[in-house]
Amino acid sequence: MTDPPLHGPDRQAPRLPDDLYVGRPPWDIGRPQPAFLALAESGALHGRVLDVGCGTGEHTLLAAGLGLDATGIDLAARALRTAGTKARERGRKARFLRHDARRLADLDEQFDTVLDCGLFHVLDAADRAAYTAGLRAVLPPGGRCFVLCFSDRAAGPWGRAHAVTRREIEVAFGDGWQTDSIEADRIEITTDPDGIPAWLAALTRT
Numbered sequence: 001m002t003d004p005p006l007h008g009p010d011r012q013a014p015r016l017p018d019d020l021y022v023g024r025p026p027w028d029i030g031r032p033q034p035a036f037l038a039l040a041e042s043g044a045l046h047g048r049v050l051d052v053g054c055g056t057g058e059h060t061l062l063a064a065g066l067g068l069d070a071t072g073i074d075l076a077a078r079a080l081r082t083a084g085t086k087a088r089e090r091g092r093k094a095r096f097l098r099h100d101a102r103r104l105a106d107l108d109e110q111f112d113t114v115l116d117c118g119l120f121h122v123l124d125a126a127d128r129a130a131y132t133a134g135l136r137a138v139l140p141p142g143g144r145c146f147v148l149c150f151s152d153r154a155a156g157p158w159g160r161a162h163a164v165t166r167r168e169i170e171v172a173f174g175d176g177w178q179t180d181s182i183e184a185d186r187i188e189i190t191t192d193p194d195g196i197p198a199w200l201a202a203l204t205r206t
Helices: 017-021 034-042 058-065 077-090 101-107 125-138 156-162 166-172
Strands: 048-052 069-074 095-098 113-117 144-150 177-189 192-205
Touching (some): 017 077, 034 058, 034 144, 034 177, 048 058, 058 069, 058 077, 058 113, 125 166
Parallel strands (some): 069 095, 113 144
Antiparallel strands (some): 177 192
């Protein structure tokens, strides 16, 4: 759920990705988000899977558990080390790379499915443009991207700071994308049993 240097909920001092994993961050629930688990169970994940802002790797490992070629990227080295440990303990083959999601084209690879849990909503307008351009570079036509992000119904300091409207998703993915659906969902966190209101967007590269 991390990648670029982030601002805290008060949008003041920037926080480096590794700082967020000194302890256990609220979004690190130790299992896949239900929204992405449902996608996996429906067969929506296929081919080579890229998990951007993978954090400690739950969604990368979800894809690997399906027998898919799974890669997770993040800038938080501490989170990536934890992800690697999880992969070894669970006997799952997955690749974890320290890489900036705003420079996806530099991977020089192609994927069939991209998962984004909690990255899109921390990007500002310029970073979103770089990010979606990179997604177009790594996804061929027909490739799919699934984005789970805080919605504008979110409350609390983190929710308010990073809330995203449906229109913002449509605008960011307007050029070179087909919006298949944007549905209300939730992101589970450890600090609130109700989670945080979210959007689950399904997008196809055109």
